[in-house]
């Protein structure tokens with residue numbers, strides 16, 4: 001089905017999120033939609049899928065003007081969307097979730113639905129168990145469930161809003177294969193991203209948005225430098241960050257273990273020094289998060305000790321770490337980091353911990369304005385967190401960090417951020433390192449790990465490597481280790497006899 005967007009406008013109060021966007025997407029193509037954080041990508045796609053209405057403009061499907069009263073209405077006319085922020089999944093079984101979404105009020109026969117679920121899944125190499133509970137699925141599997149559901153309901157245009165955020169490299173390959181196949185079958189795929197390499201790997205064509213406007217279109221093969229320029233209006237280069245001189249140990253891990261039936265992570269001995277950045281690499285679910293959380297007092301380690309600023313903190317709760325000068329920035333910013341309904345000003349006031357004082361509105365506004373300027377947040381003091389774009393939520397979280405921190409724990413610090421925002425955030429983080437803050441973070445972005453870490457720990461198959469100096473690694477080597485190639489040689493639990501390590505000793 002051919003999709004035409006004509007002169008689409010959308011205002012959110014004073015924000016002109018879409019400024020007259022006109023774009024034609026031929027049937028059977030994978031159309032990339034590229035743009036920096038806040039460019040208006042999600043807004044445009046929500047309009048196309050019936051979640052919000054445009055203030056002006058027209059949508060045509062195969063040349064016929066249409067309008068959508070709701071997402072269900074759009075789906076009846078063939079358009080389905082997978083959202084950027086994982087939708088809330090109530091604790092129900094896969095099959096019930098699958099059936100629950102069917103529009104029109106008619107409950108389909110469960111047995112038919114089960115067959116459909118299994119056969120569509122099989123076509124795409126997804127392994128979805130109809131009887132599993134949805135809340136036990138990984139982000140990637142939930143996505144697969146949504147794809148199967150949209151196909152079952154007859155979607156001919158499928159919109160994916162940053163679908164690779166938070167899924168493993170393997171799941172991404174599976175997803176890309178499914179998308180290619182869908183396009184081959186004549187379906188229209190719209191793929192929203194700010195990752196150039198994904199556009200290059202997947203999309204037949206791409207449209208670039210900037211500040212609510214369509215600034216250009218291109219077709220494969222792409223000139224990547226030109227795409228970057230279109231996105232940001234200027235040329236940007238990325239590279240390894242300047243090394244920061246290191247100070248005293250801030251966090252000392254001795255023989256730390258986080259073991260369960262699957263994970264055999266033990267014997268982690270590591271000093272993180274003032275100014276140092278340690279990155280944790282590995283496929284999602286390999287134990288990085290557990291180690292990070294154990295080191296921050298969020299979960300109990302199963303063995304070993306943790307010292308923070310010279311004090312034994314083993315088994316102490318996160319609150320004690322926090323009081324002593326550490327903070328933990330989770331990946332799931334909306335559920336754990338921000339309060340969706342509180343405004344920027346309220347967040348900033350809360351973070352200042354001015355309890356006991358009556359906050360005056362003027363002061364709150366001024367602080368919020370300062371945070372907005374320093375962190376280039378696209379929003380106003382009175383904007384609620386949920387109205388910020390994904391990237392701007394991340395900036396707000398960073399703006400809320402106390403200035404005197406000694407240690408920052410982070411899960412995926414720049415996940416969902418475009419190149420320029422990510423560079424900018426790391427510049428801010430490295431400024432803190434220069435003042436003696438240590439950073440302990442996990443990421444699935446190999447470039448990020450290599451560009452900003454001093455040392456990297458790789459997780460594979462429930463085990464962890466020794467700390468590896470980042471300058472001895474490159475993307476290829478790190479990727480191999482994450483996939484298990486050559487892992488035994490760097491594993492932490494490897495029984496290293498004196499002779500096995502080169503010709504030393």
Ligand SMILES: Nc1ncnc2c1ncn2[C@@H]1O[C@H](COP(=O)(O)OP(=O)(O)OP(=O)(O)O)[C@@H](O)[C@H]1O
Nearest residue numbers: 012017037038039040041042043387388389390391
């Ligand atoms: N419901 C809303 N209320 C108010 N403003 C909004 C709302 N939704 C989006 N905006 C604003 O519209 C602009 C475009 O946001 P949008 O979410 O479309 O960006 P995006 O390109 O998807 O960004 P990202 O890559 O960060 O997801 C932003 O300035 C955002 O703050």
Ligand SMILES: [Mg+2]
Nearest residue numbers: 041042084390
């Ligand atoms: Mg978005």
